[in-house]
Amino acid sequence: MTTRTVIRPLAGKSPGGIDRKRASTEQSATLPPLDKMIGYKLRRAQLAVFQDFLTVFSKMRLRPAEFSVLALIAETPGRKQSEIAERLGIKRANFVALMDGLERRGLAERRKAESDRRSHSLHLTPEGRRFVHKMSALWGKHESRLIERLGGPEEKDRLLELLDRMFD
Template identity: 45%
Template structure:
């Protein structure tokens, strides 16, 4: 029976937390993207919480606001949201008085989405909060690095 080597005490950071070696994870693009995404989303969720809005709901309001009359299918496709999930989200936004579904002028089987007056007001508030969030990201990265990261990530957004 072989004895395991004695545990070497791990170094500690300024807050006296143990520093854990992440080994090859630090060179994995997916790992770094995920860690960055978690930080960004946590900050954005906190930012929008003052108006009781989630990031996905914000995206839906932004796209409807920029494209009045868009169909649910077009919206789901553009934002890559499962249609059943989008229907549930639109039901919630409609109950809050932020969006409405109108009969489509071109296809009786679909609805044309638009923001209500209250939805337009909410979107203005949300965009102002989102701008503060983006300013924090710029502070963290610096303006040049932020622009560079955004440009690099567009390859995943373009359709």
């Protein structure tokens, strides 16, 4: 509870037309500027990073959600469809079309699990493994550009550590 609210000094009323500065009659806020707000900055930074991702991966026709699914299957193949979806925060209903796309492109596949025939275990195809390999190289370029912006790997670790604290 260490937040301070910013009280702005009141200025004179400005005449009609478009007021470029501050009009005291409309200044009742005790809010800091948007750029000092965590949620706002976080959103803008995330959009900037995704924009870079989209540019880098457009040639592979790969979106962030597809990237994360392939990365997760590569990390621990054979997991249930619903497990992968939940891990990524994607509703299982919405995961279906995503997985359909990867399967149609021949990158990943569903296999009927023998233990529980309701569930599908997810795997990469041989082509999917080659795809992930190329993906990794591109990801390196993307990530090192971000690290460069941040000012080095130590700064990246500091950022990840701070972001970790934002959960629950």
